[in-house]
Amino acid sequence: MVKKITLSNFRAYYETENPMVKALDSNWIFISSEEDVKEGDVVLIKNYSALYADIWVQDICNYIQRVYIAGDVTINPEELPAAIKKRTPGGVSAPKFHNRDAAGKTLNNCAARKAKY
Numbered sequence: 001m002v003k004k005i006t007l008s009n010f011r012a013y014y015e016t017e018n019p020m021v022k023a024l025d026s027n028w029i030f031i032s033s034e035e036d037v038k039e040g041d042v043v044l045i046k047n048y049s050a051l052y053a054d055i056w057v058q059d060i061c062n063y064i065q066r067v068y069i070a071g072d073v074t075i076n077p078e079e080l081p082a083a084i085k086k087r088t089p090g091g092v093s094a095p096k097f098h099n100r101d102a103a104g105k106t107l108n109n110c111a112a113r114k115a116k117y
Helices: 019-023
Strands: 002-005 029-032 043-057 062-075
Touching: 029 043, 029 062
Parallel strands: none
Antiparallel strands: 002 029, 043 062
């Protein structure tokens, strides 16, 4: 039994490019149904591969879905690999908005065309 998850902020790391890497889609990631994963969790999967088959069985006139997966799944790992960067770097200040346009003219109650530097 498996469950399908969708990953955001997804990045694949690989040593050599192969057909699995080209077919990899972050909207179709299969993991074991025993994994306790919730929305917002960090999922790290090493050596991932999946094969999805939709097989027609004439005896019962129906399609049977089969999914074969391989890989080591870690939910909310203690340490992330060095290749994975944080979403927002710490200590970076937001740009300051000043009440003047590029020509130096004062803008009153106007959010458009404000210079930021």
